[in-house]
Amino acid sequence: MQLGMIGLGRMGANMAQRLHRAGIHVQGFDPAAQAREQVSAAGIATSDTLQDLVHAIPAPRRLWLMVPSTVVDATLGALLPLLSNGDVVIDGGNSWYKQSQARAARCGERGVAFVDCGTSGGIWGREEGYCLMVGGDVGTVAGLAPLFRALAPAMDRGWAHVGPVGAGHFCKMVHNGIEYGMMQAYAEGFALMEKKAEFELDLAQVTELWRHGSVVRSWLLDLGADALRDNPTLAGIAPYVEDSGEARWAVAEAIDLEVPAPVITLSLQERLRSRQRNSFTDRMLATMRRQFGGHAIRKTDA
Template sequence: MQLGLVGLGRMGGNMRERLRAAGHEVIGYDNQAELSDVASLAEMAKKLDAPRAVWVMVPAAVTDETITKLAEVLDTGDIIVDGGNSRFSDDAPRAERLNERGIGYVDAGVSGGVWGRQNGYALMVGGAKEHVDRLMPIFEALKPAGEFGFVHAGPVGAGHYAKMVHNGVEYGLMHAYAEGYELLAKSELVTDVPGVFKSWREGTVVRSWLLDLLDRALDEDPKLAELSPYTEDTGEGRWTVDEAVRLAVPMNVIAAALFARFASRQDDSPAMKAVAALRQQFGGHAVRKR
């Protein structure tokens, strides 16, 4: 199958190579000329046979702009897939605008990171059945081998919604491992913290790919001494908590993991100063002065 692919960064570039290895023809465009197969979106469209399918893999901040420009060079019957981390609420209005031009739209949540080329990508897609069915050869090539790793989650928006929740769960899992690491590292008894994490990788109920990656990080830097605690968030965790508030779903772990990332960015926390001051006032507890 032919596919246009817009955005050839860490994810998009690896997706192009995985698809080509599976026998698909991929014509990629990126604004960095050294990564691109063509010089423009218009040239990419000309090289694709109608009806075309084009996958957009760019940051959420420029997705709308990119899709608007792309629609100008596509025709009735073509399909656009947004595989970036767009907010799910953007999908339905986007699909309506494209539908006015006769262009189909599918939203795809994509998980797998930089390891996807080798291991495959978990795909959560939303859209009309006829559009999803038409793209199945591409989905089959991108997903891991076997029965797992793909879901047609529902109508337009469902794919990005599922990926949003996936990323919220990821926040919670990562933070649980992180808290376990800190407690082990401060223990007077445990002398081989990296070894403990290695022992968890087989036979335990907490084994996972994230655990494998933490073990890898500890192999490279056993005390994580080279890293800053500053941790960014890309939006999905916030959107997940927003939805929890809207639907009155108690989401204690994911919300706490998100707020912990905010705390990581404070060199000097005003909130914790207030906590220390209150403890001193009501209980006479000692405080540390600068």
Template sequence: MEFGIVGLGRMGGNMARRLARKGAQIALYNRSFDVTQSLAEETGHLACDSLQALVDALATPRIVWLMLPAGDATEATLQALRPILAPGDLIVDGGNSFYKDVQRRTAWLAERQIEFSDAGVSGGVWGLENGYCLMFGASEAAAARLRPYMEKLAPASDRGWLHCGSVGSGHFVKMVHNGIEYGMMQSLAEGFALMKNKPGFELNLGEIAELWRHGSVVQSWLLDLSADFLAQDQTLENILPYVGDSGEGRWTALEAIEQGIPAPVMTLSLMMRFASQGKSDYANKMLAKMRQGFGGHEVKEG
């Protein structure tokens, strides 16, 4: 075998499962060997208890696909892999790394004649059944080596994957993809909030979401997911109004500033996530006190 996956969380583990369903046998490594062993027993893949064991198990030239969190985890693993891989081996970063980090790592790995590819992966927990959307940057030679695996991981061999361009382009495209996702999610959330709070009509949000799924201009996978949970619970009373952000939205906003390209929807949707995290609380307290100061308006105290 020539292919191994490092990092068997929700995405990496399901990618390994999908490859098994498509007849591929690969090597697996996860920081927790219990996870590795369990998945290997389930899929028939090879369990490795260290990065060195994974490298030793792969025939050369090797392909090592990382499915790790961006930042320190990916950086540390690349530091560990660099001295134990051979010229001609290929590392794929399938996490959500910043594209400029990808470009820096490409040059650093090239010093040892190790190839690098960046693969943006979309599909979430549904990728196992439906296939993943894969956008990757690589040299032409590396792209050709990766193609058989892309065809297995994607929804079909002829769609759902794209060699976007040189190394770094995959994560750049995925970054913009996630910025668009932020904006789409925000607009749907605002629209349903307007309908929920409209008195007099007693609107059924679950029925409206289901209606819009069929023939509407706003039909989408995000709307499908919204229809599913709104059919069960329209009030969402037990859900805290906290929305996390994992980095890609920030990078997209910064890229827009760097290029001087207006991207107000994506940028504002990121700001709204910050607001949901309580980061506007002090500013709102300031506003309340200023309003009290010039107009004598009441300030609510907790």
């Protein structure tokens, strides 16, 4: 089987290398020459243009997009005129499932099949394998099974055809919302232990303890243990947390479906709060406390 990989950032490059090791011929493309050079150094063939990539893959072509969700439509716009009836496009990035449904319809007008593949595994996926949540037509997904088996942790687990187009990215959206909640709970627990000065807790020790036999053990905890072992006080790390956008979609979906999701919602709000260096909300709260109760406020030079 041959595959065209479009997008050779860290995730795309890692996936290409895992497929290459599994004996699948991967032809890569990225607009950045440096990204192409790095993948070429790993023994993977690359093309300098999108048109050259398409010509290098025999029909029916299988093309995997591993690009930011903000450029999927532009990439499809450049790609679709080059494709033929029977080709398949797989979006493995973090796209909104409703956009994936619309993109499938757009591809279908040209006789091109579209598959959405929610991908989890991060930077560890190249060695550990990826969790793949696949949405699409039954026959199309079956034909792509060798790719998913090669990328998953094992041939018989770590990937699944979860439903029609859109289902893959929907499951990944919910997956990331749950991830936000889990990370927030861990972070709050570590903060409690760090604040309890009288016990002089070794957070790396406690985290390592919880990894074995505890009901709260998880891969996230494993990663937390590694981080605390290397940097017990988290020195040099700014209290600023980004979000990929998927939790926002999950919260909006919860509202649309009238499903209470307070943990996911609050964990997203906490990430937004982390970015406020001089919170107007908190200054307003302090002002109101002074107004009604005469409470003292702290002054700042800002």
